[in-house]
Amino acid sequence: MGKERQKRRSRLLLFVIICLLLAGSAYLVFQIALGTDVGRKMLAWTGKEDLGIKRGLDIAGGLYVLLEAVETGDEEVDADAIERTVAVIRMRVDELGVAEPVILPQGDNRIRIELPDIDDPEKAREIIGRTARLSFVDPEGTEVITGANLRRAQAMRDPGEPEPFVSLELDKEGSENFARATGQFLGQKIYILLDGEIISDPVVSAVITDGHARITGRYTFEEAAELALLLRSGSLPVELIELESRLVGPTLGRQTMNVSIYAAAAGLAAALLYMLFFYRFAGLVSGVSLLFYLTLVLGSLTLLPTTLTLPGIAGLILSIGMAVDANVLIFERIKDELRSGRTVHRAIENGFQRAFRTILDSNVTTIIATVVLFALASGPVRGFAVTLFIGIVCSMFTAITLTRSLMRLAFRAGLMRSSRFVGVKAG
Amino acid sequence: MKFNFVSNRKFSYAFSLILILAGILSLIFSGLNLGIDFAGGTVFHLNLGSGFTLNEVEAVTGAVPELKGAALQLVQGRDLQGRISTEGVVIKSAYLEEGRRSAILASFRDSWPELGPEDLRVESVGGVISGELARQSLTALVVAIAGMIVYITIRFEFRFALAAIIALLHDIFIIIAIFSILRIEVNVPFIAAILTIFGYSVNDTIVIFDRIRENIVRKKRDEYAELVDVSIKQSLVRTLNTSLTTFTVLLALLVGFYYFIGSFDLIAFVVALLIGVVVGTYSSIFIAAPLWLDLTGLQRRRARRPA
Numbered sequence: 001m002g003k004e005r006q007k008r009r010s011r012l013l014l015f016v017i018i019c020l021l022l023a024g025s026a027y028l029v030f031q032i033a034l035g036t037d038v039g040r041k042m043l044a045w046t047g048k049e050d051l052g053i054k055r056g057l058d059i060a061g062g063l064y065v066l067l068e069a070v071e072t073g074d075e076e077v078d079a080d081a082i083e084r085t086v087a088v089i090r091m092r093v094d095e096l097g098v099a100e101p102v103i104l105p106q107g108d109n110r111i112r113i114e115l116p117d118i119d120d121p122e123k124a125r126e127i128i129g130r131t132a133r134l135s136f137v138d139p140e141g142t143e144v145i146t147g148a149n150l151r152r153a154q155a156m157r158d159p160g161e162p163e164p165f166v167s168l169e170l171d172k173e174g175s176e177n178f179a180r181a182t183g184q185f186l187g188q189k190i191y192i193l194l195d196g197e198i199i200s201d202p203v204v205s206a207v208i209t210d211g212h213a214r215i216t217g218r219y220t221f222e223e224a225a226e227l228a229l230l231l232r233s234g235s236l237p238v239e240l241i242e243l244e245s246r247l248v249g250p251t252l253g254r255q256t257m258n259v260s261i262y263a264a265a266a267g268l269a270a271a272l273l274y275m276l277f278f279y280r281f282a283g284l285v286s287g288v289s290l291l292f293y294l295t296l297v298l299g300s301l302t303l304l305p306t307t308l309t310l311p312g313i314a315g316l317i318l319s320i321g322m323a324v325d326a327n328v329l330i331f332e333r334i335k336d337e338l339r340s341g342r343t344v345h346r347a348i349e350n351g352f353q354r355a356f357r358t359i360l361d362s363n364v365t366t367i368i369a370t371v372v373l374f375a376l377a378s379g380p381v382r383g384f385a386v387t388l389f390i391g392i393v394c395s396m397f398t399a400i401t402l403t404r405s406l407m408r409l410a411f412r413a414g415l416m417r418s419s420r421f422v423g424v425k426a427g
Numbered sequence: 428m429k430f431n432f433v434s435n436r437k438f439s440y441a442f443s444l445i446l447i448l449a450g451i452l453s454l455i456f457s458g459l460n461l462g463i464d465f466a467g468g469t470v471f472h473l474n475l476g477s478g479f480t481l482n483e484v485e486a487v488t489g490a491v492p493e494l495k496g497a498a499l500q501l502v503q504g505r506d507l508q509g510r511i512s513t514e515g516v517v518i519k520s521a522y523l524e525e526g527r528r529s530a531i532l533a534s535f536r537d538s539w540p541e542l543g544p545e546d547l548r549v550e551s552v553g554g555v556i557s558g559e560l561a562r563q564s565l566t567a568l569v570v571a572i573a574g575m576i577v578y579i580t581i582r583f584e585f586r587f588a589l590a591a592i593i594a595l596l597h598d599i600f601i602i603i604a605i606f607s608i609l610r611i612e613v614n615v616p617f618i619a620a621i622l623t624i625f626g627y628s629v630n631d632t633i634v635i636f637d638r639i640r641e642n643i644v645r646k647k648r649d650e651y652a653e654l655v656d657v658s659i660k661q662s663l664v665r666t667l668n669t670s671l672t673t674f675t676v677l678l679a680l681l682v683g684f685y686y687f688i689g690s691f692d693l694i695a696f697v698v699a700l701l702i703g704v705v706v707g708t709y710s711s712i713f714i715a716a717p718l719w720l721d722l723t724g725l726q727r728r729r730a731r732r733p734a
Binding site: 059061066070082119120121122123124126129243244245246247248249250251252255256259260262263264266267270271274275278292294308310311314315317318320321322325328329332336357358361362363364365366367368369370371373376377378380381384385397 | 472474504507513524525529532543544545546548549550551552553555556563564566567570571574575578579581615616618619622623624626627629630631633634637661662664665668671672673674675677678679680682683684687688691696697700706716
């Protein structure tokens with residue numbers, strides 16, 4: 001008998017320790033996920049400062065632009081034209097010092113630009129929209145030729161010569177102007193400017209009369225190719241029209257984020273109180289596993305390459321409801337079993353077993369909805385689908401593993417000997 | 428519990444039909460209030476600092492030809508103590524080019540020089556994209572419905588699937604109807620809300636069907652009405668508990684968005700979810716389960732009729 005009591009006591013200790021550990025890990029993960037000072041300090045210790053939940057444009061502020069290239073006459077919109085345009089935009093955006101710019105071709109003729117977490121999205125929008133201007137300027141500051149005169153620019157390497165170079169071909173007007181300038185400034189520098197910035201300053205080594213020039217230097221082939229790309233981009237053959245533009249100042253997004261976090265906390269607290277009131281000790285157990293559920297979700301969001309958006313936060317909050325649901329289903333089943341006269345032990349086991357099928361069936365339908373959303377939507381709604389999906393999977397997992405283990409342990413520790421633990425009157 | 432869910436189903440059917448009828452009328456006569464995501468257009472949200480009036484804003488917008496007659500809305504944000512911390516205005520107009528948008532911002536800065544780039548939100552959606560978003564959303568809805576039908580048919584049987592889907596369409600239609608009647612703006616997040624309600628509503632229905640499936644083993648056909656009623660009652664506590672907690676959490680979010688941020692799109696999103704939770708709970712108890720009974724009865728009568 002004494003041995004049995006000792007066993008019970010050690011199980012009780014284990015139960016308390018597990019609950020404390022779960023609460024502790026919840027605390028740590030919350031700090032990291034929310035990016036508080038404590039969280040940042042902890043990350044600094046482990047040397048993983050860049051860990052954190054990636055925030056979408058609508059929260060962090062920033063710029064989203066979708067552009068479409070249209071033909072202007074001489075050149076058609078092809079992969080090369082799009083690639084050149086992307087290069088120009090990237091160069092301009094780099095000038096702003098954006099941490100993680102996304103500038104990508106989309107479909108055949110579109111370019112998608114996402115610049116999260118920037119202080120001045122307005123300026124970014126303005127410089128993206130600027131028309132690229134390439135000009136060759138002589139040492140006196142006079143413009144010799146422009147991007148419009150440039151027919152071709154390509155990185156090349158002659159057989160027998162080790163150094164790659166950029167080969168240029170000019171149109172008739174360009175050739176005439178260039179011949180005059182190279183004759184006048186032989187041995188001096190010509191400056192090549194893109195949007196007013198010097199991208200190359202070759203020295204004139206020969207008079208070029210036929211419109212075929214080369215820029216040599218100590219280039220690697222990659223460098224030469226990059227310069228050629230920039231030169232070609234300067235004579236942008238395509239016109240860009242804006243299809244969609246969303247610009248969010250950082251203050252507005254932050255405000256919404258804070259409100260959402262407090263709302264989530266309030267909602268969670270209400271749900272916990274409700275469970276405690278309705279299911280007594282079992283409600284407490286579900287509270288612990290709900291905390292762990294949130295830990296799992298926030299942890300997944302921190303580690304996975306997902307972006308948290310405002311609809312995503314709403315999805316997260318909604319999934320708290322779903323997580324509560326799984327616990328409610330289980331406890332109601334246990335109550336049923338107790339009412340029909342099963343022992344506490346059997347009631348717990350049967351309750352979990354019977355509720356499992358219902359939990360699975362009812363959650364799969366929501367999972368179908370999230371998968372469809374993920375496949376077909378874009379932007380913030382996609383973020384919503386991801387968070388809801390993570391939320392549902394985590395809630396199912398914690399309900400059928402953690403809640404179950406904790407209930408078993410609590411039973412064996414002698415904490416749930418009467419059926420009152422789940423709110424059923426003993427009888 | 429005395430109340431019988433099954434024998435009173437005429438009333439719930441009638442109630443739903445009235446709602447649906449009102450929705451159809453509203454959709455015919457006033458349609459949906461489509462936001463820029465689906466109709467195209469430009470929205471400015473500018474935090475102009477405290478102590479400005481709508482008249483001052485109108486003085487600026489009145490000078491811009493494209494903004495004449497544009498809808499203006501005041502927005503107040505609050506800090507956690509409930510003090511008003513930001514005051515701004517939301518302006519909606521037809522689609523404006525980047526150049527025009529900059530010019531409009533510049534004219535606002537003439538009157539409010541301290542309007543910084545961090546205090547504003549400017550969203551612009553052109554006609555091409557709004558069309559694409561609308562098509563995408565419709566496809567998503569159709570694919571999701573198909574997916575649900577397949578899943579429920581596999582896990583249960585076709586009659587359950589049919590009843591669940593009718594209840595689901597009922598829920599979706601009522602949400603859309605309420606949005607039409609109240610003229611709440613519909614944007615892409617609304618579609619996300621609808622799809623979430625898909626999952627939620629079917630979820631609720633399935634829990635009851637699961638009970639029916641479990642209880643059916645011991646029953647004869649003429650005991651089915653009793654069976655459905657008992658099954659509803661057995662899962663009632665669970666249904667109400669779950670709906671109440673979800674409702675509470677969403678309500679906290681709605682209050683937060685409304686009181687602290689002031690207005691805009693996310694409120695519509697949360698409102699759609701809230702309506703969905705209420706209607707979804709109602710329909711799984713009062714529509715889906717009784718409908719399964721009627722579908723089963725219909726099939727029986729047909730089978731009995733001599734060929």
